[in-house]
Amino acid sequence: MKAHRNKILSLFLAVLLSWSCQEVIDLELNEADPRIVIEGEIVNKNTIHRIRISESLNYYDTGRMNPVSDAEIRLLDENNNVISGFIYNPQDSNYQTYDSLRLEIGAEYKIQIEINDELLEAKGKLLENATLDSIYYLSDKEMQALGQPVFGEGYFLFVDGRLNNEGVEYFKLDVIVNDTLRNSRGALSNSILTSEFFGKEFQALPVPGSFEEADTVDLELYTLNEDVYQYYVEFINLLFNDGGVFSPPPVNPDSNIKNITNPENEPLGFIQFSSVQRRSLVIKKRD
Amino acid sequence: MKFRIIILLFFLASSLHAQKYTVSGYVKDAGSGEVLIGATVVNKNKPGVGQATNVYGFYSFELPKGEYTLKASYVGFANKEIEVNLTEDISLNFNLEEKASSLEEVVVSAKRSDENVSSVKMSTEKLQIERIKSMPALFGEVDVVKSLQLLPGVSTAGEGTSGMFVRGGSSDQNLILLDEATVYNASHLFGFFSVFNPDAVKNVEIYKGGIPAKYGGRISSVLDIQMREGNNQKFKVTGGLGLISSRLTAEIPVVKDKSSLLLSGRRTYADEFAVFANDENIRNSKLYFYDFNTKFNYSFSDKDKIFVSGYFGRDFAAISNLLGFDWGNATFSTRWNHLFNDKLFLNTTLLYSNFNYGFDVNSAGSGFNWNSGLQEYNLKLDFDYFLNNKNTLFFGANAIYHVFAPAEITSKDSNIQDFNLQNDYAVETALYVSNQHEVNDKLSLEYGIRYSSFAKIGLDSVSVYAEGQRKRPENEIRTDVFQSGELVKYYGGFEPRIGIRYLINSKTSLKASFNRMRQYLQVATNATAGFPTDRWIPADYHIKPVIGDQVAFGYFRNFKNNAWEISVEGYYKWLQNVVDFLPGEDVLLNDRIETAVASGIAWSYGAEFMLRKNVGKTTGWLSYTLSRTQRQIEGVANGNPYLARYDKPHDIALVLSHKFSEQLSFSGNWVYASGAAVTFPEGRYIMNGQNIPYYDDSKRNTSRMPDFHRMDLGLTYKFRDLNRFSHDITLSFYNVYNRKNPFSIEFRQVNNNDPNFNETEDGPITSTKPSAVKTSLFGIIPSITYNFSIN
Structure with a gap:
């Protein structure tokens, strides 16, 4: 819902910007001590699970973030039994589990990270994913023939299915076209979904964006815990924050990783606990 | 109890003045019939005795029995004097003619000439609509609220916007009244124009402090x-x-x-x-x-x-x-x-x-x-x-x-x-x-x-x-x-x-x-x-x-x-x-x-x-x-x-x-x-x-x-x-x-040092840098x- 407000605001700003000019300016900024940045994904499928730990950069630094290689990481179940440790892989600067692990849907897991003599902890539940009954597409001409509004040309994907958990559910839908993840800030904004205003069943739910003939489209649907969904919402708000009078004061997204030793010193980033499903299709020309 | 005492005191005061007669009435623009707000009617022989008209153009004051010359005045209008022989309460209306003043006499204020000093009101500003209309404006659109932003203590959120921030109050702390009705959102086009059509406005008054007891409901100002x-x-x-x-x-x-x-x-x-x-x-x-x-x-x-x-x-x-x-x-x-x-x-x-x-x-x-x-x-x-x-x-x-x-x-x-x-x-x-x-x-x-x-x-x-x-x-x-x-x-x-x-x-x-x-x-x-x-x-x-x-x-x-x-x-x-x-x-x-x-x-x-x-x-x-x-x-x-x-x-x-x-x-x-x-x-x-x-x-x-x-x-x-x-x-x-005043400063990656770089139109990306991008709205x-x- 807020997205529609933002679209109108974007339109208005686009009109304003037609009168405006933009320029890169030199602005002196504070240079704070580096902060710990953590990004991780724990999923149900049988895979090696990875977590990346780095140090933040000064704003104008153009290099990559320095990896942190001396952390100790472990995966625990809901009874605090260690399931696996993580080892640092200097090839990709990630920490990874020793082996592939299939995790259980419906179970709660915990990640503990010991770094700089502080204990960090994140936990989450692998929720049952939605059931996707069918995925199909219509061309812009077919949609016009059906009396549906169309913005742009190409093919548009729709999904039928149902939700499987009680209460509001949260998802992230990654759209991969010809092996390339759509990851612009607009695409990220469209990928975060909530069932707050939806029923348990959905039909002709649009997949964001349009597609071209012969595109191979992979859809990856991740379940999200509410705290990670909220993280994404705040992260996207910050991505779109232009520092103007229509934007709220910028604040860091609230991480789901808590510092047990020193609660004031929360890291940046998050660890996502998800069940995931992948569907693929190729767009074929319609007569 | 307090109220009763106050009212009793007033009645006592009233009885002390029982030998006087009341002169009351309206002051109007003779050309249009509109009442004039804040016009003064005084006893010419003793100018300290008199009254200013209220927002409905009404005045009332007392004089002892006698003969007087009463003078009505309002900025931009010729004074009018009427002689009265006061032997009873009288109703007296004044119709003032707009005057064709010489350049030296041009007056641009909606208030009495000495009101700045003589009135008990402070932190209050009246702007004559003609003055507002004469100000240069964005796109030539005369805007009541933006004109008020030029007054001390009244500021704006950003260039072009018509929200008011009065003496540190936020924009929702202004009581905005149009013919006494509350206007909840006083702006058009996301705040870039205010809702008040200057051709329909007669009087604009803003209270930044010293707000009279008749107004309430907002803490920072009243725009009446x-x-x-x-x-x-x-x-x-x-x-x-x-x-x-x-x-x-x-x-x-x-x-x-x-x-x-x-x-x-x-x-x-x-x-x-x-x-x-x-x-x-x-x-x-x-x-x-x-x-x-x-x-x-x-x-x-x-x-x-x-x-x-x-x-x-x-x-x-x-x-x-x-x-x-x-x-x-x-x-x-x-x-x-x-x-x-x-x-x-x-x-x-x-x-x-x-x-x-x-x-x-x-x-x-x-x-x-x-x-x-x-x-x-x-x-x-x-x-x-x-x-x-x-x-x-x-x-x-x-x-x-x-x-x-x-x-x-x-x-x-x-x-x-x-x-x-x-x-x-x-x-x-x-x-x-x-x-x-x-x-x-x-x-x-x-x-x-x-x-x-x-x-x-x-x-x-x-x-x-x-x-x-x-x-x-x-x-x-x-x-x-x-x-x-x-x-x-x-x-x-x-x-x-x-x-x-x-x-x-x-x-x-x-x-x-x-x-x-x-x-x-x-x-x-x-x-x-x-x-x-x-x-x-x-x-x-x-x-x-x-x-x-x-x-x-x-x-x-x-x-x-x-x-x-x-x-x-x-x-x-x-x-x-x-x-x-x-x-x-x-x-x-x-x-x-x-x-x-x-x-x-x-x-x-x-x-x-x-x-x-x-x-x-x-x-x-x-x-x-x-x-x-x-x-x-x-x-x-x-x-x-x-x-x-x-x-x-x-x-x-x-x-x-x-x-x-x-x-x-x-x-x-x-x-x-x-x-x-x-x-x-x-x-x-x-x-x-x-x-x-x-x-x-x-x-x-x-x-x-x-x-x-x-x-x-x-x-x-x-x-x-x-x-x-x-x-x-x-x-x-x-x-x-x-x-190029800053409307916003955004922190984002910029390609080829051009904040408006478009890869399709502008060629390949040769550099990407985290940058501070200033947007200036109106040249x-x-x-x-x-x-x-x-x-």
Whole structure:
């Protein structure tokens, strides 16, 4: 819902910007001590699970973030039994589990990270994913023939299915076209979904964006815990924050990783606990 | 008990003056029949005895038996004198003729020439609508609110925006009245134009402090705008063609001398040019507004008059046929003036005010309609009792029924489910009494008290949380359900007001004032500029009303026969129960607002300097404001005090107007303000493939945008009248030296050092750098406006 407000605001700003000019300016900024940045994904499928730990950069630094290689990481179940440790892989600067692990849907897991003599902890539940009954597409001409509004040309994907958990559910839908993840800030904004205003069943739910003939489209649907969904919402708000009078004061997204030793010193980033499903299709020309 | 004593004292005072007779009546414009607000009627032989007319043009004062010459005067009008032999109470109306003044006599003020010094009022500004119309404006669109932003103590959120921030108050803390009806969202096009059509406006007055007891409900200021009544002498049409809009106003005498009708409308058409835009999104979009004002009045006699007025305005924005958004205000005022006798004047007002917005989303599979609105039904009784020449008593009562319907979402046969946020209902009431007391030639007082109350009533369901725990859904211990009309929460309290003026001599005075205000409604927004979807939230079980206290002191002096005015005012304002968003929270569709906001305190202080010239070929003012505005709210910036974004330590405005001849006039503004207080990043990191800045969450608004300054110039040429047709043309230049003032500073990756780089059009990416990108909205903008009038 807020997205529609933002679209109108974007339109208005686009009109304003037609009168405006933009320029890169030199602005002196504070240079704070580096902060710990953590990004991780724990999923149900049988895979090696990875977590990346780095140090933040000064704003104008153009290099990559320095990896942190001396952390100790472990995966625990809901009874605090260690399931696996993580080892640092200097090839990709990630920490990874020793082996592939299939995790259980419906179970709660915990990640503990010991770094700089502080204990960090994140936990989450692998929720049952939605059931996707069918995925199909219509061309812009077919949609016009059906009396549906169309913005742009190409093919548009729709999904039928149902939700499987009680209460509001949260998802992230990654759209991969010809092996390339759509990851612009607009695409990220469209990928975060909530069932707050939806029923348990959905039909002709649009997949964001349009597609071209012969595109191979992979859809990856991740379940999200509410705290990670909220993280994404705040992260996207910050991505779109232009520092103007229509934007709220910028604040860091609230991480789901808590510092047990020193609660004031929360890291940046998050660890996502998800069940995931992948569907693929190729767009074929319609007569 | 207190009230009884006060009233008894007044009756005693009244009996001491029983040997006097009362002179009362109205002062009107002879040409149009419109009453003149603030005109003075005095005993010419003893000018200290007399009265200024109230907003309905009525005056009343006492004189002993005898022969007198009474003089009525009003700026821009020829004085009129009438000789009377006073042997009984008399009713005496003055019809003043507009004067064709010489250039040296041009007066641009809507107040008495010595009012700056003599009036007990302080922190109050009146702007003559003709002065507002003469100022150069963005796109040539004359804007009442933007003109007020040039006054000391009144600032803006950003370039071009019409929200007002008065003495450190936020934009929802201004009571904006149009013919006494509350205007909840006073802006068009997301704040870039205000809703007041200058052709329909008669009088503009803003109270920044020393607010009289008759006003309440907002803590920072009162902007009181009266619509014109329309000419009851002859048919008149006025209009204008501008760069982005046109206006047309008709004034129709329904019954000569008794009744008139005003119809006034305007519409923007800038979006019609969108078809020529390069950007497809803009080409397929709509963005426009229109508004319409009407007013009818009928004078049954000098004792009974009615006024019916209304405003209706609407904005539309649409992206192709996928998404539509419209919003607007409607106000309706019915007023009945009744004169019980020559001393007691009653205005009974019945008001309706409505603000609503709606989304229409046609996206396949997720289409819906979304409607939101609020209504106010308001009954007011305002008495003016002209007790004697030393005491004028104002008292009255007010009852408002509020309905808030924050969201109703209706599915368009899509996956979206119907959804309603719970409506809120409340009754706000107030009683007030105040006295304007001329103690002696030196000392004048205006003191009063207002008792306001607010009852949040059912239907309602209230979440009750565990004691000492943060208000979160997981900490809810029960839900209390309240039936329709059942009391949910009651708030109330006294609001004392006092103003003091000590006249050092006829040219110099000292003034002081104190006012306490209570505000029961707030806008829940975490942005600085208003947006139509901002949600008004009433005080309720969890959210307390805001209480604001302000003390102000001032030195006032006039020079050269009141042609020059100087004033220096200092103020300190402190607020309790101010709410702000907790980081990351949103209230748009939140049915537990209390979980998303936290409350705290705010304070602001400052000094305002003003030098003004009201008479002559060259008129205008120079103002300087030195101020500071801070807040402290638990849960925001780790509970540390922080500056409001609109905190501007230095704010200067120079407003000038020069009349070269009867035909040609010039106007110019220059403004300077410290840059807005903002939060800049401390570093950046990469997450989800996105570069993102990070901030020190224990601080807010510790950095500053670059300073803002701009000059606007305008030239008006008035053509020679052709029979009953008169017309003029105005050429204006906004931002004449093309200063690139910052509207925003965004922190993002920039390719090839070009913030507008487009890979498809501009070639390959050769560099990518994290950058600070400044957006400047308006460079130099010339505009031309043609105005006409047919009498």
